[in-house]
Amino acid sequence: MSIKVIEINDSNIRVGDETGIVFQSPGFALVTEDKLEVGEFAERQSRIQPTNSFSKYWYELNLEPISHGPKVRHHADLAYAQLMHLAEAADIDQDVIFSVPGNFSQDQLAILLGLARQTNFSPIGFVNSALADSIQATHKKLSLHIDIQLHQVVITTITINEAYFKVKNVVQIPGVGIQNFMNLMMQVATDLFIDQCRFNPQHDAISEQDLYNLLLSWLSNHEEGRTVQFELESRDTVHLAKLPWENLTAVLDRYYRKINEQISALTVGVEAQLILSECLSRLPGFLRTIPSDLHYEVATVHQGARACIDHRNLIAPKDGEIKLVEKLAKSELGIVELVSKTELQQSQLASHLLFCNEAIKLRRVVIGSRLGKPEARESSQEINLAMKGLPEHLGTIDKTDSGIYFNCTSNHAILNNRSVSKGIHLLQLGDHIRFAESCDEIRLIKVRNG
Structure with missing residues (x-):
C-alpha cells in the first residue's frame, strides 16, 4: 500500500x-464568526484581519x-484544522x-500524534526532518542541516560515527524566520513608496495586504541581482x-549575519558541510553570505519525503x-x-x-555581470x-564532495x-554555460596537478 509523508x-x-x-x-489560520480557514487563503487575508489571524500555532x-x-x-485546534485540510486537499x-x-x-509530538489519530489517515512513524533530508546528501562526519520556518531558523547537527547516522543537537535562532524577513521587506517597501510616490501602502488594511501578497509572490520568483520593482494599484x-x-x-544582511554567526560558532575548528533547505537558499542574496571555506548542498523540496518513503521500514516500527x-x-x-564519491569518481x-582563455580553480565561484571587462578573477x-541586460548576480558554481552544482538564480542560463530554469543543476566535466547567444562560455575543465 502506498504511503504519504507530511513534512x-x-x-x-x-x-x-x-x-x-x-x-x-x-x-496560517483565519478564524471568523462563521468559519475557520487555513493555508494560503488565510495567509493572504492575514493583514486585512490581523486580530483573527494566527501563524504561531505550530511554532x-x-x-x-x-x-x-x-x-x-x-x-492544537488550529493544527488539527490544518491536518484535516491537508487530508482533504491531498486525498x-x-x-x-x-x-x-x-x-x-516530546509534549508537542504527543499532541501531534493525538491529533493525527483523529483524522482519516493513520500515522505510522515520526522522523526528524533534518535527518531525512540529510540521508541523500554527502556523508561527512559532521553536517549542519539549516532550515527556515515562519518564525525561526533551526540548525540541526548530524553526525556519523562507526555505527550510526544521527542527530546530535538542535539550535534554534528565533527572529529570523520567513515572517521576520517579510516584515522587514514590508517596511523597506513602505518607505520606498512613501519616498518615491508619497503613497503609504500601510495606511489601510487592504493596500497593506496587497503589498504583502506582492512581496510574497516576488520572493518565490525573484531574479538575483536585478533591481526590484514594485507596482501597487490604489484607487485607480x-x-x-x-x-x-x-x-x-544590505537591509537583509543583519538577519543573515545572525544566521551565519551561529553557523560559524558550530563549525569552528571542525570540518563540516552545510545542508540548506531550498526555502532558505532562495532568500535574496543569502548564498553569497556563506563563508567561502564552507561547502554547502541544497536539499530539494522532495528530498526528505523521498528518503522517508525509501526507508519506511526503518522509520515505521513493526510493533x-x-x-x-x-x-x-x-x-x-x-x-x-x-564521503559519497570514490577516488575514481x-x-x-x-x-x-x-x-x-583564463582558468579559475573551482571551489565556489560567483557568476555576475557588472560594469567592466569580461574576466575570471x-x-x-x-x-x-560584463554584459548589458543581464542581472548583476547570475548564480554560483560549487564543487562539493557529492559533485559540482550550478545554483542558477535567473532564467537566462544556457547549459x-x-x-535551463532557476534552481540547482548537477554539472560534470566538459559542460559549458552561457547566458546569452553572444556571451563567452564558461566551461568545466580538468587541469592536471591543478
Whole structure:
C-alpha cells in the first residue's frame, strides 16, 4: 500500500508521495464568526484581519487556552484544522509518516500524534526532518542541516560515527524566520513608496495586504541581482517604486549575519558541510553570505519525503509503537564510507572553470555581470560577464564532495546549448554555460596537478 509523508514546517507544510510534492499549505489560520480557514487563503487575508489571524500555532503547539470564541480552544485546534485540510486537499486516507522539525518537544509530538489519530489517515512513524533530508546528501562526519520556518531558523547537527547516522543537537535562532524577513521587506517597501510616490501602502488594511501578497509572490520568483520593482494599484492610481538589489541585500544582511554567526560558532575548528533547505537558499542574496571555506548542498523540496518513503521500514516500527527516529544504522542505510564519491569518481570531476582563455580553480565561484571587462578573477573566485541586460548576480558554481552544482538564480542560463530554469543543476566535466547567444562560455575543465 502506498504511503504519504507530511513534512511539518510552518513556512509550508508539504505532503509528498512517490511522485513528488502533491500539496503544500503555509501555517496560517483565519478564524471568523462563521468559519475557520487555513493555508494560503488565510495567509493572504492575514493583514486585512490581523486580530483573527494566527501563524504561531505550530511554532507554539500546545493545549493552553486562548480567547477567540467557541471554535478555537487552543493552538492544537488550529493544527488539527490544518491536518484535516491537508487530508482533504491531498486525498490522504492511508498510512502517513510525519517528518518533524528538531525543535518539537516530546509534549508537542504527543499532541501531534493525538491529533493525527483523529483524522482519516493513520500515522505510522515520526522522523526528524533534518535527518531525512540529510540521508541523500554527502556523508561527512559532521553536517549542519539549516532550515527556515515562519518564525525561526533551526540548525540541526548530524553526525556519523562507526555505527550510526544521527542527530546530535538542535539550535534554534528565533527572529529570523520567513515572517521576520517579510516584515522587514514590508517596511523597506513602505518607505520606498512613501519616498518615491508619497503613497503609504500601510495606511489601510487592504493596500497593506496587497503589498504583502506582492512581496510574497516576488520572493518565490525573484531574479538575483536585478533591481526590484514594485507596482501597487490604489484607487485607480498605479504606484511604482524601485529598489536597487544592493540596497535590499544590505537591509537583509543583519538577519543573515545572525544566521551565519551561529553557523560559524558550530563549525569552528571542525570540518563540516552545510545542508540548506531550498526555502532558505532562495532568500535574496543569502548564498553569497556563506563563508567561502564552507561547502554547502541544497536539499530539494522532495528530498526528505523521498528518503522517508525509501526507508519506511526503518522509520515505521513493526510493533506499532511510534517513536521519534533520530538515528539510523549506517549498515541499514548502505553508508560504508564518510564521503559519497570514490577516488575514481573524484578524479573525474572538473578542477577549474575556463572563461575568456583564463582558468579559475573551482571551489565556489560567483557568476555576475557588472560594469567592466569580461574576466575570471582567481583571487575573489568571481567571473564577470560584463554584459548589458543581464542581472548583476547570475548564480554560483560549487564543487562539493557529492559533485559540482550550478545554483542558477535567473532564467537566462544556457547549459550545453539548452535553456535551463532557476534552481540547482548537477554539472560534470566538459559542460559549458552561457547566458546569452553572444556571451563567452564558461566551461568545466580538468587541469592536471591543478
